[in-house]
Amino acid sequence: MSAPTSYPNRNFIAGEWRAAASGATFAKLAPTSGAVLAEVANAGAADVDAAVAAARAQFDGGEWSRLPGAERGRLLNKLADLLARDAERFAHILAMEQGRPLMEMRMLDLPMSVDTLRYFAGWADKLEGRQIPTAGFMGRPTLNYTIREAIGVAALIVPWNAPLMIGIWKLAPALAAGCTVVLKPSEDAPLALTALAELAAEAGFPAGVFNLVNGMGPEAGATLVKHPGVDKISFTGSTEVGRIIAREAAPLFKRLTLELGGKAPQIICQDADLNIAIMGVAMGLFVNQGQTCAAGTRILVHRSRYDDVVGALAGAAKSVTLGDPLDANTRMGALINARHRDRVASLIESGIAEGAALVAGGEALPDSGFFVRPTVFAGGTPQMRIMREEIFGPVGVVVPFDSDEEAVRLANDTPFGLSASLWTQDVARAHTLAPKLRVGAVAINGWSPLDARLPWGGYKDSGVGRDLSRLALDAYTEEKVVSLVM
Numbered sequence: 001m002s003a004p005t006s007y008p009n010r011n012f013i014a015g016e017w018r019a020a021a022s023g024a025t026f027a028k029l030a031p032t033s034g035a036v037l038a039e040v041a042n043a044g045a046a047d048v049d050a051a052v053a054a055a056r057a058q059f060d061g062g063e064w065s066r067l068p069g070a071e072r073g074r075l076l077n078k079l080a081d082l083l084a085r086d087a088e089r090f091a092h093i094l095a096m097e098q099g100r101p102l103m104e105m106r107m108l109d110l111p112m113s114v115d116t117l118r119y120f121a122g123w124a125d126k127l128e129g130r131q132i133p134t135a136g137f138m139g140r141p142t143l144n145y146t147i148r149e150a151i152g153v154a155a156l157i158v159p160w161n162a163p164l165m166i167g168i169w170k171l172a173p174a175l176a177a178g179c180t181v182v183l184k185p186s187e188d189a190p191l192a193l194t195a196l197a198e199l200a201a202e203a204g205f206p207a208g209v210f211n212l213v214n215g216m217g218p219e220a221g222a223t224l225v226k227h228p229g230v231d232k233i234s235f236t237g238s239t240e241v242g243r244i245i246a247r248e249a250a251p252l253f254k255r256l257t258l259e260l261g262g263k264a265p266q267i268i269c270q271d272a273d274l275n276i277a278i279m280g281v282a283m284g285l286f287v288n289q290g291q292t293c294a295a296g297t298r299i300l301v302h303r304s305r306y307d308d309v310v311g312a313l314a315g316a317a318k319s320v321t322l323g324d325p326l327d328a329n330t331r332m333g334a335l336i337n338a339r340h341r342d343r344v345a346s347l348i349e350s351g352i353a354e355g356a357a358l359v360a361g362g363e364a365l366p367d368s369g370f371f372v373r374p375t376v377f378a379g380g381t382p383q384m385r386i387m388r389e390e391i392f393g394p395v396g397v398v399v400p401f402d403s404d405e406e407a408v409r410l411a412n413d414t415p416f417g418l419s420a421s422l423w424t425q426d427v428a429r430a431h432t433l434a435p436k437l438r439v440g441a442v443a444i445n446g447w448s449p450l451d452a453r454l455p456w457g458g459y460k461d462s463g464v465g466r467d468l469s470r471l472a473l474d475a476y477t478e479e480k481v482v483s484l485v486m
């Protein structure tokens with residue numbers, strides 16, 4: 001299979017494909033070349049209103065929310081079947097729109113997307129309540145039980161860094177719970193999710209269950225967030241926009257799930273097996289060109305292993321092949337757009353200016369596309385910008401420590417708290433350190449534990465609530481108490 005020659009590019013509202021009401025479009029560029037891949041419908045307030053109205057009418061009418069859970073699960077499984085059938089086409093669309101190696105899509109994004117749909121399909125008929133004994137009401141016994149009800153209309157605001165996978169992390173539990181949704185992809189990665197809406201139509205979801213609006217964050221996204229017809233917002237993206245959404249949602253008490261930035265530490269203890277650790281640390285640092293909230297960018301190394309780690313990581317960075325995402329030899333693609341490439345380049349310059357030692361990479365490649373070479377700094381100190389800010393690019397900083405206590409202190413010295421890695425062969429040390437790390441997930445001798453069955457979300461400025469697992473299902477429901485006085 002080669003690169004697609006055309007892409008679905010409209011809005012999907014009330015079961016129909018629609019251009020923007022204004023007729024406006026925006027150009028989606030290929031990160032590896034800067035060429036236009038597609039002209040995409042640019043939704044404004046009228047389109048968002050129409051999408052919310054469709055989702056609202058479908059939810060309030062009850063066709064979807066009161067459908068037996070097993071039937072909702074059947075449709076989610078059907079969507080999973082269709083995505084598995086079209087996995088290669090989706091892998092190619094993603095590789096082109098993200099500029100990311102096809103291999104990563106085949107190994108991670110497609111399998112996890114299909115698995116997540118199936119996992120939540122399995123929950124759709126298990127939305128069980130509880131029976132809770134109490135002392136009764138005015139001397140009379142009561143029968144108290146709870147029921148789990150879908151929250152209503154959910155706005156799903158999805159970033160560009162793993163659009164299909166993260167979109168499905170939100171879509172699957174929302175639909176399993178009986179919510180209806182309006183999904184807004186990022187303007188930087190609209191194509192795979194728009195193609196997913198085609199599959200939802202083919203699967204046979206009733207009109208208005210799954211609506212999708214393409215458009216700009218500050219217009220279409222902001223309108224969705226403030227819309228009185230939206231009950232729940234699930235967002236993944238920057239901490240800055242997460243704060244705006246939390247403020248905008250507060251007056252209407254909208255339910256929120258916010259999965260925000262990260263600055264993950266990777267702690268290499270003195271007893272770590274470096275053969276395994278270096279490979280894993282490099283993966284956690286460079287996968288998706290470092291454009292993940294879980295990127296392990298602060299590499300904290302026991303001083304006894306510091307020189308070995310700096311040398312090995314620099315070697316790993318220099319050996320990465322950059323290029324065409326569809327080429328089987330490519331191990332790293334391009335950053336998402338020129339603005340982001342320039343921001344990453346300026347953070348690299350700040351690292352040099354603030355005195356970190358550049359041991360690999362350091363340059364953006366100017367010819368065509370938005371490439372930055374994998375970059376490793378040594379001698380990082382806690383106040384440097386490269387140690388404090390989320391870079392979202394292939395840039396790591398190695399820092400020495402002398403004791404486990406110092407490693408924990410350095411690891412926690414950040415406003416973020418999404419995930420961490422711990423490299424050690426000492427099981428007791430691993431389980432002593434893991435609880436001390438203020439993060440939502442700790443991987444021991446591995447990188448981010450991403451699986452539909454495991455909760456994913458952050459402490460501190462990394463967000464509120466969890467994607468994935470049973471917790472995500474609960475986040476699209478309210479628990480109602482029913483109490484019968486006997």
Ligand SMILES: NC(=O)C1=CN([C@@H]2O[C@H](COP(=O)(O)OP(=O)(O)OC[C@H]3O[C@@H](n4cnc5c(N)ncnc54)[C@H](OP(=O)(O)O)[C@@H]3O)[C@@H](O)[C@H]2O)C=CC1
Binds near residue numbers: 236
């Ligand atoms: N935690 C994570 O996974 C991610 C973190 N980031 C971090 O954020 C930085 C900036 O990336 P960026 O793409 O600008 O991330 P944003 O937070 O701006 O974008 C995330 C999503 O929110 C939308 N959005 C933007 N502004 C608003 C708004 N006011 N109201 C509602 N929705 C909005 C975006 O739409 P649109 O793209 O169309 O503007 C996109 O769909 C990255 O460099 C990285 O550090 C980014 C993406 C994912």
Ligand SMILES: CCCCCC/C=C/C(=O)O
Binds near residue numbers: 104236259288292293
């Ligand atoms: C290779 C992509 C991995 C994505 C890991 C999960 C990221 C979540 C996020 O950035 O929000």
